[in-house]
Amino acid sequence: DTEVTQTPKHLVMGMTNKKSLKCEQHMGHRAMYWYKQKAKKPPELMFVYSYEKLSINESVPSRFSPECPNSSLLNLHLHALQPEDSALYLCASSQVVRLVNEQYFGPGTRLTVT
Amino acid sequence: AQTVTQSQPEMSVQEAETVTLSCTYDTSESDYYLFWYKQPPSRQMILVIRQEAYKQQNATENRFSVNFQKAAKSFSLKISDSQLGDAAMYFCAYRSARGYNQGGKLIFGQGTELSVKP
Numbered sequence: 268d269t270e271v272t273q274t275p276k277h278l279v280m281g282m283t284n285k286k287s288l289k290c291e292q293h294m295g296h297r298a299m300y301w302y303k304q305k306a307k308k309p310p311e312l313m314f315v316y317s318y319e320k321l322s323i324n325e326s327v328p329s330r331f332s333p334e335c336p337n338s339s340l341l342n343l344h345l346h347a348l349q350p351e352d353s354a355l356y357l358c359a360s361s362q363v364v365r366l367v368n369e370q371y372f373g374p375g376t377r378l379t380v381t
Numbered sequence: 382a383q384t385v386t387q388s389q390p391e392m393s394v395q396e397a398e399t400v401t402l403s404c405t406y407d408t409s410e411s412d413y414y415l416f417w418y419k420q421p422p423s424r425q426m427i428l429v430i431r432q433e434a435y436k437q438q439n440a441t442e443n444r445f446s447v448n449f450q451k452a453a454k455s456f457s458l459k460i461s462d463s464q465l466g467d468a469a470m471y472f473c474a475y476r477s478a479r480g481y482n483q484g485g486k487l488i489f490g491q492g493t494e495l496s497v498k499p
Contacts, residue, residue: 298485309472309489310426323486355424361485368485369416372426 270294271373273358279379282348288376290341290358298322299341300370301333302357310357316341317363348380383408385475387490394463395498401448402458402493404473412478415449415456416487421469429471432456434478460495468497 271292280286290299298317302310315323316335330352332344341358355377359370384407394400406415417429432440432449440447444461460467473490 304424307470307492307494309492310487312486315486357426359426369414369428369431370485370487371428372418374423374425 271358271360271371273356273373273376275376276374277377277379279381280345280348281381282350284348285344285346287345288343288356288358288378290343290360290373291339292360292371292373293339294360294371295338296360296362296371297338298361298363298368299335300359300361301341301343302359302372303352304355304357304375306355314343345378348378350380353378353380383410383413383475383477383488385473385488385490387471387473387493389493390491391494391496393496393498394460394467396463396465398463399459399461400463400495402460402471402473402495404456404458404490406454406456406473406475408454408475408477410477410479414476414478414485415447416474416476417445417447417456417458418472418474418489419467419469420472420492421466426472430458463497465497465499468495470494 301313304310313327314333319335334342355375357375358373361368361370413434415432419427430442448457470492474487476485
C-alpha cells in the first residue's frame with residue numbers, strides 16, 4: 268500500500284477561523300512532510316518531521332502549526348490565515364533508513380481563505 | 382545552494398510519439414538523487430522515475446527513461462509512445478544524500494507542462 272491520505276479535500280475558511288488539515292500513511296515511513304503549492308508552481312517545503320520530531324522548519328509563519336502525534340499521522344493547524352495562504356497543501360512521507368528514500372505524496376487539500 | 386532548472390515551460394507531443402523534457406541542476410555535491418514527478422490536473426504528485434548519482438546506468442521505468450549526464454549536470458526525461466494520460470505538469474527534483482535520516486529536502490524545478498495531442 269503506497270497511499271498517503273489527506274482530509275479534507277477542500278476547505279474554505281475565514282481569516283479568524285481555526286482549522287486543521289490531516290494526513291495519514293500506513294507504509295511505516297518515519298519522515299513526513301508538509302508542502303504548499305500555488306497553481307502552476309512547484310511545491311514549497313514547509314515542515315519535515317523525522318521520527319515524530321520536527322527536523323526542518325522552512326521559516327513558516329506561526330499561523331501554521333504542525334503536529335505529529337504518532338508515526339502515522341501528521342496535522343497542520345491553521346489560525347488567522349491570510350488570503351495569500353490560499354493554495355494546495357500537500358502531505359508526503361518517506362522512509363529514513365535508506366539513502367534513496369523517495370517521497371510519496373497525498374492528493375492534497377485545496378485551501379481557500381476568504 | 383543547489384538549484385534545478387527546467388527551461389521548457391510548455392511542450393506538446395503527438396499521441397504515440399516520443400518527447401524529451403529537459404532538466405539541469407547545479408550542485409557542488411557528489412552524492413545525490415534526482416527524480417521526475419508527474420502532476421496531472423487532479424494535482425496528485427506521482428513519482429515517475431528516480432536516479433542515484435553514483436549509478437552510471439540510466440534509469441528506466443516502462444515507457445519512461447532518463448538521460449543522466451553527471452558531468453554536464455543534466456537529467457532529461459524521455460517519454461516513448463506518448464499517451465493521452467501522460468498530459469501533466471512534470472517536475473524535476475534534486476535531493477542531497479546528506480541528512481537522509483532526517484528526511485530529505487526536495488528541490489524542484491519550475492515544471493514543464495506537457496500536452497498530448499490525439
